[in-house]
Amino acid sequence: MRNTKSTQLIFELSRSGRRAHLLPPADVPNVDLGSVLPSGALADAPPPLPELAEGDVVRHFTNLSTLNMSVDTHFYPLGSCTMKYNPKRNERLASLPGLVDVHPYQPESTIQGLLEILWNVQNDFAEISGLPAVSLQPAAGAHGELAALMVAAAHFRKLGQHRPNVLAPDSSHGTNPASAKMAGFETITVKSGANGLVDLNDLRSKVNEKTAVFMITNPSTLGLFDTQIKEIAEIVHSHGGLIYLDGANMNAILGITRPGDFGADMMHYNPHKTFSGPHGGGGPGAGPICVRDFLAPYLPAPTVGRKGDTYYLDQGGSDSVGRVRSFFGNVGVLLRAFFYIRSLGGSGLKEVSENAVLNANYLLSRVRHILPVPHGNRCMHEFVASASTLKKEKGISAMDLAKRLLDFGFHAPTVYFPLTVPEAVMVEPTETESKEMMDAFVEALFRITGESADLLHEAPHTTKISRPDEVTAARKPVMKWTAS
DSSP: OOEEEOOOOOEEEOTTSSOEEEOOOOOOOEEEGGGTSOGGGSOSSOOOOOOOOHHHHHHHHHHHHTTOOOTTTSBOOBTTTOOOOOOHHHHHHHTOHHHHTOOTTSOGGGOHHHHHHHHHHHHHHHHHHTOOEEEOOOSSHHHHHHHHHHHHHHHHHHHTOOOOEEEEETTSOTHHHHHHHHTTOEEEEEOBOTTSSBOHHHHHHHOSTTEEEEEEESSOTTSOOOTTHHHHHHHHHHTTOEEEEEETTGGGTTTTOOTTTTTOSEEEEOHHHHSOSOOOTTOSOOOOEEEOGGGGGGSOSOEEEEETTEEEEEOOOTTSOOOSSSTTSOHHHHHHHHHHHHHHHHHHHHHHHHHHHHHHHHHHHHHTTTSOOSSOSOOSSOEEEEOHHHHHHHOOOHHHHHHHHHHTTBOOOEESOSTTSTTEEEEOOOTTOOHHHHHHHHHHHHHHHTSOHHHHHTOOSSSSOOOOOHHHHHHSOOOSOOOO
16 A cells, blocks of 8 residues: 555553553654655555454464463473473563563663662572672573673683683583583583582593683582582682583572582573573573672673662673673563562572472482482482383383373473483473372373383374474474464
C-alpha cells in the first residue's frame, strides 16, 4: 500500500492492572511511503496470507506444545544442568510493565528503579559468593568463564607476567578448556584420583610460574565436594596463580559455604540453574561473574554504581576488558534471580541446597542397587551411575536406558558425561521433586533394566521420532515443521 495514514496506538494500563485503555490516535498527516522508501521495496498488494479460524490455530499450537518435554510437564533429572521448577511468580514479576517496557537507551535518570534492582542483584551475588566485585554482563555460563579468564589475562598483563597456561581437572565441563583457548590460554589437564577428587600430586607436578588459572568445579560434575579445596588453593596461590570456580553447581552449597571463603578468586553463576529463569533451547541465559577486590578494575563494563540515592552505569576505567555483551546483560534473567533470592532470603536459599542434597542422596541410595555408582555412597546435588556392567552382561547401554525412559514419561538423565565414568548416567533430581516422583523414576529404571536388549535398542516406542542420527541432527537441523 503506497499511501497510508500513520497511526499511533498508546496503551495506558489501568490502576487495577487488569485492563488497558486505548487512547485516540494522534492527528497525523498522510505519509507517502514512496518518498521515504525505495519503490522496489513497496508491495503493490497485500501478501496472500492464508485465513484460518482461531480454533484451528489454537489447536495447532496446543498440539505442538504436547510434543515437548519440560519441567512443567515431566521429571527432568538432567545431571549437570539443574532443571529445577521455576516459580511462575517470578515470571509475572519480571513481566511488570515498568521493567519490560524500559529501553536500554533511556537516560539513567528515568530507569532508577531498574538500576536499583540490578545494584541489589550485584550485592546479593557478592554476598552469596564471598567475592565482592561483580559484573552482570556475560550472557551465559561459558560466556562468564570467558569473561573471567579475560579478566585474569588483563590482570597478569598489568603485572607484566607471561602466564600462558590454564589448568583444569579431567572431570571439568567441556566449556572450561574451550573458554581458556578463546581467552588466549593453553589448557593442561589435571588428573582425578581414584576417589574422583583432584589428584594433588598431579596438580603439584603441573602448576608453576606459567600457570595463570586453575579452573575447578566444586561441587564437581561427579556430585562430590572436593574437601581438598583449601590445599588446592594454597598450591596454586603459592605459584602466583588464580583459582576460578565454575559455579554451575552452586545449587548444592547456597548458604552453606562460599567460594570466596574456600579460596576461589573468580567465579560465574548460572542464574537459570541456581536461582530462577528459563533454561534450555540455547537460551536465554546469563553468566554474571564475581571476583576479588584486586581484580575489580578489569571487570567487563558497565557495572551498576551508587552515589547517595542515585544509581548509575559505571563504564569502568582503562583497565576494564570492556563490554562483552550489549547494554546491561540479560536483564530478564537477572530480574528473575533477584525475585527468587529476595523471596527466599538467606535461610530459604540454604534450605534449597539442603533439600537438593537430600533428594540427590535419597535417589542415589535407591539407584545404586540398580546401577553401580563408582564414586561414593554420598553425593552433593547429583551423582553419576554407570551402565558399564549392564552393557557387558546384557548389551544395554546408557543410551538405551536414556531412550527407553522417554516411553515411561521421564526425560533422560545426562549420559556419557563426565568422561571419567564409563557408560555414565548422571542424575540430578533438584530440590523441587517429590519423593513420590523420585520413587516412580526408580521403579521405571528398575523395570527397564529387566527388559530385553532388543526392545531397548529400538526405544523410544511412543515418540514421533525414535532414534535420529543425532550428530547430523545437531549439525544440520531441520528448522521447518512438517505434518508428517
